[in-house]
Amino acid sequence: MASYKFECLSVSISAEGVAHVEINRPKALNAFNTQTWTEIGECFARFRSDGDVRSVVLSASGRMFTAGLDLKEAAAGPLAKGSDAGANVDVARRGYYHRLHILTFQDAISAVETCDKPVVVVVHGGCLGIGIDLISACDIRVCTEDTYFMVKEVDIGMAADIGTLQRLPKIVGSDSWVREVCYTARKIPSKEAHVVGLVSNVLATKEEAMKHAFELATAIAFKSPVAVVSTKHLLNYSRDHTVREGLEYTAIWNTMAHNSHDMPLAIMSSLQKKKARFPKL
Incomplete structure (x- = not known):
């Protein structure tokens, strides 16, 4: 550390x-x-x-x-x-x-x-x-x-x-x-x-x-770090741009973010009613 x-x-x-x-x-x-x-x-x-x-x-x-x-x-x-x-x-x-x-x-x-x-x-x-x-x-x-x-x-x-x-x-x-x-x-x-x-x-x-x-x-x-940093980044971007610009940028951003291991881990943990532990960025 x-x-x-x-x-x-x-x-x-x-x-x-x-x-x-x-x-x-x-x-x-x-x-x-x-x-x-x-x-x-x-x-x-x-x-x-x-x-x-x-x-x-x-x-x-x-x-x-x-x-x-x-x-x-x-x-x-x-x-x-x-x-x-x-x-x-x-x-x-x-x-x-x-x-x-x-x-x-x-x-x-x-x-x-x-x-x-x-x-x-x-x-x-x-x-x-x-x-x-x-x-x-x-x-x-x-x-x-x-x-x-x-x-x-x-x-x-x-x-x-x-x-x-x-x-x-x-x-x-x-x-x-x-x-x-x-x-x-x-x-x-x-x-x-x-x-x-x-x-x-x-x-x-x-x-x-x-x-x-x-x-x-x-x-x-304890949340997915990919999801959290993406959310902050997109909130800041959308605050300073139009709704349409924010949506288009989010679509581009999430084409990368959706490929993380965090999504299937989060979904499976939710279905199994377990607490997911996500790796660091």
Whole structure:
């Protein structure tokens, strides 16, 4: 089994194939510095091709899920400077390197979505700014009763640019609600997040939420890995395309996936009323 060692993340993988990724900067309220988002991108990119990983639980240590972007680092980093070419460089050149930095940041968070292994995220306490970008890239979101969410970017003079404005409208059915919370940066309590569909379940405590998340992830891990990764891949594709395009792509995809050993094994196990055990990818 592969070893995952990071500075800002704690990673473990169970015998069942459930990976647990914990954001681990509690003294900084899990604020995202460059190291944090870089490691998330690297970690989930590795999960994509790791057959020992079948599903993922994502959580955070300490008092809250994340306080958002590490503003101290951001004030002195690429977001502030644009490039290393000096203060007198023209706006086009500064903008060019600034754009590359944003794209790299986007790719790191998008690695959670493009990792074909389903990700269940447990949110507790505050989830601000980049936290919304991150959880929007996850498959299943659960939270604790004390959780609150904030699309915080307007309060630091910018539009959210790492995925919230693209994914949140497709998660939540109300365009009006999405615009309200993105324009105002107001607090969204857990109950409201549940009502609008941002989270699928609200648990009383973090311990209960973690238990629920691991139960979900373990149930997923016991399914055919071919079926699970295909389902996530096709859900993501169909979300971003028309129904007809999604159907045609699914037909092509399943001409390969239907040839796995998992289908006859699953059918025979169902007929025999036995629990199938599927080989890893």
